[in-house]
Amino acid sequence: MKYLPIPIALLEVGKPLPVDVLSDSGQLLLRKGQPIVSEQHRDKLYAFKACTSLGDGRAWQHAYERMVHAMLLSGADLRDVARASMPSEILESDYVATEPHGGGWLDLQQALRGILYQGGLGLNPMERLKGIEERVLSLLQKDTEASLFALFQALADSSLGYCATHALLCAVVCELTATKLGLPGPQRKPLIAAALTMNLGMAREQDVMARQDVPINDWQRTLVAQHAARSEEMLRSFGVDDPHQLDLVRWHHLPDAPQALPANQTSRALLHLADIFVARTAARRTRSAQSPVTAVKSMVFGGSADLGMGSAMAQAVGFYPPGSYVKLVNGEVAVAVQRGERANTPWVISIVGNDAMPLSLYQCKNTAEPRHAIAAAVNFETIKVVVNAEKVNKARERIPKS
Structure with a gap:
């Protein structure tokens, strides 16, 4: 059986562990649900080179990644994120996500x-x-x-x-x-x-x-x-x-x-x-x-x-790579969605009209055409419209193949 070393330094004293903890030879050290009870206990885990099973280890890692992602989305201070210990819960979805x-x-x-x-x-x-x-x-x-x-x-x-x-x-x-x-x-x-x-x-x-x-x-x-x-x-x-x-x-x-x-x-x-x-x-x-x-x-x-x-x-x-923003000569603001024949002529989708109103119809435009030409780059920090990536991909399917 293959084992993975566990991040002992990231385990919080008194917090139940969501996996069985084993020595590198397979001896059971802690059952799932038991905590580390002291710093001396932690030292013993170091001495035994504490591990867990491959499946549990991968799922636990994904649970950690999921926890960090949720903290970032909630606006948590990054120093708090950096100090976060390993989570005490693994969801079934964490096992699926380790494929x-x-x-x-x-x-x-x-x-x-x-x-x-x-x-x-x-x-x-x-x-x-x-x-x-x-x-x-x-x-x-x-x-x-x-x-x-x-x-x-x-x-x-x-x-x-x-x-x-x-x-x-x-x-x-x-x-x-x-x-x-x-x-x-x-x-x-x-x-x-x-x-x-x-x-x-x-x-x-x-x-x-x-x-x-x-x-x-x-x-x-x-x-x-x-x-x-x-x-x-x-x-x-x-x-x-x-x-x-x-x-x-x-x-x-x-x-x-x-x-x-x-x-x-x-x-x-x-x-x-x-x-x-x-x-x-x-x-x-x-x-x-x-x-x-x-x-x-x-x-x-x-x-x-x-x-x-x-x-x-x-x-x-490209000068205007997919995902970046531009202003067109007609006053519309657009997002680049596909590189063009030249570095400065991407295909774009207008997301804000020349009246400053959001546009919901996603249509690809070739900026190599004078009527759709790029007037200037636009900093993403000024963009208030959420771009729908799924709609972008569907619109791209209608771009003529070169």
């Missing part, structure tokens, strides 16, 4: 956030990260436009947290740009893995910093400076031994570091660029988000990246 490689982007975001938040205390993190990597590629290959739409929309929703959305969007941007650049599959695989885990060492505080009303303090500044090395150390503790992934994570802020692997130069530069791009397009309470077109143009023409790589990213994602 491998299932769910959409928001399910993936919730699962990844749970791993990033728990860091080295997570249940079976390496296997679960591999499953997320596979699911990222599966969803992206199935429908690239819907993938970009879901992630750019999630980036604008602060209630979902930031760290996991940032990681998923970086992974997608890297994969699309690397494909555009012609990087071979074996080179792209560690790039996706690194994008998902490069901020592991500061994930909880990354969410705090994204929502705080004041500039980062000295302690946070030190954490930011050290997080790449911390992330690499944590991945090694998971059992990650791919030198390319570890190199990308360690040097994603210093892609030209002399200690870095020469063979990874292009991948490091790409990950660094994607990290900057996604960060610029995400809002903070201390600053507004840049529109994707502004962020891309500043990287392509602002000297912060290799011109060819910046151009490839612009072509891969």
